Amino acid sequence: MTPISEITALTLKTNILIVGGAYAGLAAINQFRKRLDSNFSDSNDKKISLTLVEPRAGFLNILGIPKCIVNPEFARNQYITFERFPYLQFDKVYSIDKKMQQQLQEERTKPQPFELDFIHGKINYLDEKSATFTLTGGKEKSKIDFDYVILASGRSRQWPSTPNAFNIEYFMKEMNDTHKKISESNTISIIGAGAVGIELAGEIKAEFPEKSVNLIHPHPSFPPEPLSEEFQDKVKKGLEDAGVNLLLNSRIDREFGNGNLQTTDGEFIESDLNYWCTSHKNNIDFLSEEICSFLTAKKDLAVNEYLQVADTDIVLPNVFATGDLVDLDVIKSAGWALHMGPIAADNIINLIMGEEPNSKLPDVSLWEKNIALAVGNGEIISGNGNTVEINNSDYVEIYKDYGLNRCLEMLEAELRE
Secondary structure (H helix, E strand, C coil): CEEECCCCCCEEEEEEEEECCCHHHHHHHHHHHHHHHHHHCCCCCCCEEEEEEECCCEEECHHHHHHHCCCHHHHHCCEEEHHHCCCCCCCEEECCCHHHHHHHCCCCCCCCCEEEEEEEEEEEEECCCEEEEEECCCCCEEEEEEEEEEECCCEEECCCCCCCCCCHHHHHHHHHHHHHHHHCCCEEEEECCCHHHHHHHHHHHHHCCCCEEEEECCCCCCCCCCCCHHHHHHHHHHHHHHCCEEECCCCEEEECCCCCEEECCCCEECCCEEEECCCEEECCCCECHHHHCCECCCCCECECCCCEEECCCCEEEEEEECHHHECCCCCCCHHHHHHHHHHHHHHHHHHHCCCCCCCCCCCHHHCCCEEEEECCCCCEEEEECCEEEECCHHHHHHCCCCCHHHHHHHCCCCCCC
């Protein structure tokens, strides 16, 4: 591997650009590894190049953030640095973080028929053929040309639900600082009773039972996903049993410097510390005007069954979208992202080999919508179609680490120490 630091502007070229190194991005790399090993291992042709662009120097299981915030020891295991993944042996690393470069630098344990590079940074602009990027902590813009791209940049929420962390040290500082703020506060208010707000309120109350925890929501029912009343009722009861104060039909109009809140009806809510869980946005600000023309009203990308960005008339054959970015009638989840990454990778390999895409999304209309939530009283409420359960044994096991081991199994990642 060639460590590169003190970088100004760069001009790079890659066959396949992967934007985002979380669930879908890593799943795609793993599938490329398997397909390229089997299809190109005996080839004397030039190696296919893959380039991963990710602002973090590791994989963060974002599902576990509600518990990470209140339990720093739990948090430490939820951020996995890239060098622990056996198939993330990078040929080149572009970064201004010398320590991170040294951590990722290693000799290959065996030759492989592709080149894998890592850009520790974020995309500023991307069209069908090229992208500009800035390294994490840097200012200079560089350019990379590509033949194919997988968009796996996910979505962001308000801090701390989406941490700023670009490495494990910064992540742990964020989690420790947040834990300290909660421990020093008497009343903590969570604004927004979506899945993240529910689990954050539940985890704070479970870890700090002596604290007063408010969950504030502008509507009479929650969560907002298309779920049964039975599921919503069980979630509500679980939170109440845990001791969370539910303030429904309350829309916050103002947050004061001391933490107190005022509703649009003029009522005051005493609070010391507030976390907003009211919105999320797809990470698509870098997309060109042409690619943005495929966005729906909800700012999701329209795709065909092969995950190529497409509408009824036009297909962008070399641009693939995955995970939260995709316009799909499902409850967005890590599981769906882990499923989509390999589909996109398979279809790109087929195109490189001169074949047609043949890996398809399943017919989601045949799948029942499912969700599970930890509500803070030791209960996991799960809904699978019309079936609602409390502490289903599979979900209880998954929630021991908020799905981390299940994700690693799907990524086929036997982590190195």
